[in-house]
Amino acid sequence: MPDSLVVSVPDARLAYAVGDVPDGVEIVEWDFQSDPPRSRIDLIVPPYMGGSSRLGRVGEVENTLVQSQSIGYDGVEDLLPDGITYANATTVHETATAELALTLTLAAQRGLPQFVRDAESGTWKSRMHPGLADKRVMILGYGGVGRAIEDRLLPFEVEVVRVASKPRSDDRGHVYGTDDLPELLPDLDIVIVVTPLTPSTAGLVGDDVLSALPDGALVVNVARGQVADTDALVSHATEGRIRLALDVTDPEPLPQDHPLWSLENVLISPHVGGASGAMLPRMAALIRRQIGHLLAGEDPENIVLRT
Known part of the structure; x- marks a missing residue:
């Protein structure tokens, strides 16, 4: 010693x-x-x-x-x-990242970005937004951060679907594997991406995954930008099918003229998951x-x- x-x-x-x-x-x-x-x-x-x-x-x-x-x-x-x-x-960082994941999810589900835009123009306009209660939420990448996110989601009366690289069971029940994604995606309201970036997860959230989600689904990424296919994100968000809340992007920093900045159904924070x-x-x-x-x-x- x-x-x-x-x-x-x-x-x-x-x-x-x-x-x-x-x-x-x-x-x-x-x-x-x-x-x-x-x-x-x-x-x-x-x-x-x-x-x-x-x-x-x-x-x-x-x-x-x-x-x-x-x-x-x-x-x-x-x-x-x-x-x-x-x-x-x-x-x-687990707690802080989970806080931000929940913040982005709630902000998108309750329309806060639109309310901020309304405030800038002094516009008072009531709108109905989907909210979080009773929604089916997938945590894609169930490790320490994923469990911390789940801890914070459950009081909001949601159904949590947990996915890791391989299926398993723990004290909270069944964890699906990524091979189960095709059967799970069509019934989701929200996907929170927190999987580590590895050769097998690079581009995981691409056109196939996004196309399988129902119209209006929200994708929240607090993992790494490269886990998602940026072109696919832009395409589906531009069509209005999918909403996005992104703490990470590819490339990063996101260039000032990138199309993601201009989409009203996209909320972006500058990779601050652990910055609390x-x-x-x-x-x-x-x-x-x-x-x-x-x-x-x-x-x-x-x-x-x-x-």
């Missing part, structure tokens, strides 16, 4: 949030834009925004663990040098736990890659 550790965080704000650490643990700042502050950094926490593109820099130091601030890790393996253990930020006040204290708590694991000679939490 080591008697000392060097831990790097990208900024003073996160260092302050981590707070007091055990004797022998040194916290240093490294934002990946300057030279490494030490030749050995046992636990590296990259920047939250833009850090992935510079992950190759972890090879400049002797290292035990890279602790990401994100849950998703698509494309990371190609950026990491050999010999790196990489952990994602499970436990940090809950992130900083939860990230700091995870770092403190990882320090404890390393000091005790234990395996870290949330390991998703070993290069």
Whole structure:
């Protein structure tokens, strides 16, 4: 078991949030834009925004663990040098992402985007909107975030249909597999997409899936933009068949002249699923736990890659 550790965080704000650490643990700042502050950094926490593109820099130091601030890790393996253990930020973002998924769903179902447009012109116009109660809602990608979304959906008196890569059962009942999508899609009101981006899920929400949904269905994407086929989204939304609420897009950022911006049945937020006040204290708590694991000679939490 080591008697000392060097831990790097990208900024003073996160260092302050981590707070007091055990004797022998040194916290240093490294934002990946300057030279490494030490030749050995046992636990590296990259920047939250833009850090992935510079992950190759972890090879400049002797290292035990890279602790990401994100849950998703698509494309990371190609950026990491050999010999790196990489952990994602499970436990940090599930709640905030679930909050945003529910916010986008409620906003679209109750017509908030139209009310905002009416307010800008001083127009008072009552409208009937579909609402959420009694709707059949699919969670496409049932993991930690999916379960957190389900926790928040159930009090709204909906029927939840859960789908993962493979069918299984848990304490809440049956989870369908993606092979079951053709029989499930025609009876849905809402699809909330939260599946990780993998070779098998890239483009999963394409023309076949959208065509199988009934007219007026809502698709909410809080996963990755590439999980959906953007051309198919534009086509179905332009026809008015499908409504969209998107926290992620492909490409991202979405260009200013992209047709999705101009469609009244499309609500867009700029990839802010995890961006809430809950992130900083939860990230700091995870770092403190990882320090404890390393000091005790234990395996870290949330390991998703070993290069």
